[in-house]
Amino acid sequence: MPIDIYWRIGTHGDQQSLRRRVSSRGEWAPVVPGSLTPGVRDGRRDGYSYVDHMADVARASESSGFVGGLLPSFPFTDDPWAAAAALARETTTYRFMIAYQPGFLHPVQAARMSASLQRVTGGRVVYNIISGGGGPAQLWWGDRVDHDDRYARTSEFLDVLKGVWNGGPFDYEGRFYQVEGAGLPEPLARQPFPEIYFSGSSKAAIEAAGRHADYYLSWLEPFPELAAKFVQVREHSAALGRAPKFAVRIDVLARETEEAAWDEIRRGWTHVDQAALRSPDGDSVGWLRSQSFVSWPVRDYRELEVSPNVWSGFHLLRGGPAFGLVGSYEQVAERLDELIGIGVDAFILAGVPHLEEAYRVGEEVLPLLRGHDIRQASPLSPHTSLSVAKGTI
Amino acid sequence: MTDSPDFLIPVPTRGDGRDPLRRDRGDWQPAARRPLPALVTDLRPGAFGPFEHLAQIGRAAEIAGLGGALVPFDPAGEESLVVAAGLLRQSRHLRVVAGFHPGIATPVYAAKFSASLQRFVDNRLGWQVDIGLDPAIARSQGDFLQGADRYARAEEFLTVARGVWNEEGYTYEGRFYQVLAGGFQPPNSGLPFPRVYLTGTSSDALAVSARHADVHLFTGDQDVAAGIAELGARSAEAGRRLEYGLRLPVLARDDDDEAWDEARRLWNIIGGTGDGLPDPDPRTGLWHGFGRIADSAKPGLVGSYETVAAGIRGYLDQGVTTFVLEARPHIEETYRLGERLLPLFAKEIEHAH
Ligand SMILES: Cc1cc2nc3c(=O)[nH]c(=O)nc-3n(C[C@H](O)[C@H](O)[C@H](O)COP(=O)(O)O)c2cc1C
Numbered sequence: 001m002p003i004d005i006y007w008r009i010g011t012h013g014d015q016q017s018l019r020r021r022v023s024s025r026g027e028w029a030p031v032v033p034g035s036l037t038p039g040v041r042d043g044r045r046d047g048y049s050y051v052d053h054m055a056d057v058a059r060a061s062e063s064s065g066f067v068g069g070l071l072p073s074f075p076f077t078d079d080p081w082a083a084a085a086a087l088a089r090e091t092t093t094y095r096f097m098i099a100y101q102p103g104f105l106h107p108v109q110a111a112r113m114s115a116s117l118q119r120v121t122g123g124r125v126v127y128n129i130i131s132g133g134g135g136p137a138q139l140w141w142g143d144r145v146d147h148d149d150r151y152a153r154t155s156e157f158l159d160v161l162k163g164v165w166n167g168g169p170f171d172y173e174g175r176f177y178q179v180e181g182a183g184l185p186e187p188l189a190r191q192p193f194p195e196i197y198f199s200g201s202s203k204a205a206i207e208a209a210g211r212h213a214d215y216y217l218s219w220l221e222p223f224p225e226l227a228a229k230f231v232q233v234r235e236h237s238a239a240l241g242r243a244p245k246f247a248v249r250i251d252v253l254a255r256e257t258e259e260a261a262w263d264e265i266r267r268g269w270t271h272v273d274q275a276a277l278r279s280p281d282g283d284s285v286g287w288l289r290s291q292s293f294v295s296w297p298v299r300d301y302r303e304l305e306v307s308p309n310v311w312s313g314f315h316l317l318r319g320g321p322a323f324g325l326v327g328s329y330e331q332v333a334e335r336l337d338e339l340i341g342i343g344v345d346a347f348i349l350a351g352v353p354h355l356e357e358a359y360r361v362g363e364e365v366l367p368l369l370r371g372h373d374i375r376q377a378s379p380l381s382p383h384t385s386l387s388v389a390k391g392t393i
Numbered sequence: 394m395t396d397s398p399d400f401l402i403p404v405p406t407r408g409d410g411r412d413p414l415r416r417d418r419g420d421w422q423p424a425a426r427r428p429l430p431a432l433v434t435d436l437r438p439g440a441f442g443p444f445e446h447l448a449q450i451g452r453a454a455e456i457a458g459l460g461g462a463l464v465p466f467d468p469a470g471e472e473s474l475v476v477a478a479g480l481l482r483q484s485r486h487l488r489v490v491a492g493f494h495p496g497i498a499t500p501v502y503a504a505k506f507s508a509s510l511q512r513f514v515d516n517r518l519g520w521q522v523d524i525g526l527d528p529a530i531a532r533s534q535g536d537f538l539q540g541a542d543r544y545a546r547a548e549e550f551l552t553v554a555r556g557v558w559n560e561e562g563y564t565y566e567g568r569f570y571q572v573l574a575g576g577f578q579p580p581n582s583g584l585p586f587p588r589v590y591l592t593g594t595s596s597d598a599l600a601v602s603a604r605h606a607d608v609h610l611f612t613g614d615q616d617v618a619a620g621i622a623e624l625g626a627r628s629a630e631a632g633r634r635l636e637y638g639l640r641l642p643v644l645a646r647d648d649d650d651e652a653w654d655e656a657r658r659l660w661n662i663i664g665g666t667g668d669g670l671p672d673p674d675p676r677t678g679l680w681h682g683f684g685r686i687a688d689s690a691k692p693g694l695v696g697s698y699e700t701v702a703a704g705i706r707g708y709l710d711q712g713v714t715t716f717v718l719e720a721r722p723h724i725e726e727t728y729r730l731g732e733r734l735l736p737l738f739a740k741e742i743e744h745a746h
Contacts, residue, residue, distance in 0.1 A: 003434065004434045016732055016733075033736035034731070034733065034736035036456055040739075042742065046485075047485065056456065060449065060724070062436070062437070062441075067434050093436035340432075356728065359725065363427065364411075366429055366430075366433060367427035367430065369432070369433060
């Protein structure tokens, strides 16, 4: 099975580097000389907006070897459906992994939008199904449904979406959704169904993932914990006769030498104010897990290196999850190989700034991957155990 | 004339790369491209044409707020007028200067091509006319003219191009070109003529510049002050006023140490001989090591954004207003220049408008 490697696109602007947590690309900061999209030209705004930068990141990603990108969705971001629709015709092979929470969009409408987008893009839509982190952000969206019920709703949502996909009539009577005589019209019906990357670390999430995930997508965690989570997902899915693949979302800071990579972190760290740090309020099990691997506060950035090259402080240097890889090109490739070894089939990588780092990682890190030889040899490998069980080794 | 600086980047029409000598971007060194391992999905083969990489550089210049891009005349590289057309069409603001030499076409044809392009792109095309080509390269392009004749022809070329551009019923009888009742008609008439960029330090070159250049471009190894003085006097005689430009390699980082560390890193990639990094010229501040780490062998500036800006200000004070800033890899470094260096000139730029 080939490994699919994606490159995230920021949907709320970007920084010049991890050295300073200041956005200068997109409309999330005042437009001053040096701002990009919009920029200042001859003392006036140049007429560009952040979508123009997203388009360049998408093109940089596809030309440096990534299959597409994850477009996140939060209250303060641009909307990923709108971004995908806008960028569809400006890209060639780029797959749009649209992050969205079922519940804010009716599944029949989601099906219609997806089918049209599949027609526009030639089948380049991928879903990142997320079910929300609760707290004020959930209420911001107008959603009062509690944690486990959100997953129940997600599950129903996907049942309806799949139900109408190939045409109708489709009837459904659920707790959250009801439809009667539904179905996509010709010629929207029977487009290729988007691959589902399913996220969530809670029990409810893993159960729903068992039913719907093509890929179970996690943030990066220490490798043994990640492998254990994959085992859980694998067991739940097997009970339903399904076998999802696995994907990990990872920030990457790779440089020619390990020293140069840590030097970037060091420069960013001088601006971090740990006292001002607050975990987001909410019910996200995944986030609590990610914070549980370190004891806060820390005195030094290297204390956040939970195992070689695995660093859990990225959220201090830019918005987003905590875990990522820091090291030389070779080291980062080795860690990715190890992850392939424990069963990872797809990566969503990211780096700041996204445009420049897409070139770097595509040119310097991806060509170093070895992958399959390692997967066969890994003690944690699902393939190994399967072969052993069958007595083929 | 204004003292607002205008910043351009050169467009690498023979590939680009992260490190010196590396040209794995674009399709100029297919063998240099490191393939993805077989286990990784690669959707690229067949999906991207060779222009994609240049298009990304052009967009970087547009988005990063550069004034323009210069596509060089390079017989061994991509054709400059075609590249310029592509870059102009995909941008709204960027001015693109296409390099060529007078032997590539008749002046009428060059003007005709350019008139269409001016209409297509809202008059953002410029010409860099390369007159003093290396004789062997000129011959390889079918051009056997030598010495002062090349300047005489260039003089006629630019005269005729402007003639047909500006005058219906234009007639010209010269040594190299003749036109009878030529001249463009609407809608190809009445357009702004491409801004003309010329180079060279010989007396012949300066004479052509004085009469025909809008911008005369120098390099850091030339005596810029003397050149400006001479051209100022000669162009005044011709009743004209020129602008002056400089091709300038730059390596700018957050601080001087980081910039010099990077210079050293690039220097050592090519090294192996153990020879040390040269120091910048104490008088001019120019560093002469770019020949080994960059596309051009001309001297340039290394240092913090502030250091590089100070060097550029020194030239601004002498009357240089156009800067062709060379840095590779072009996409990343163009972003860097737009985000970090250009804002240091915000006052000058705002003042001029
Ligand atoms: C890879 C990944 C991407 C995510 N992207 C988003 C996002 O774009 N928007 C969002 O609101 N939540 C996002 N989340 C968070 C989820 O909505 C959810 O809060 C999280 O997975 C915790 O779920 P749990 O409580 O089941 O562990 C993401 C989670 C993961 C693992």
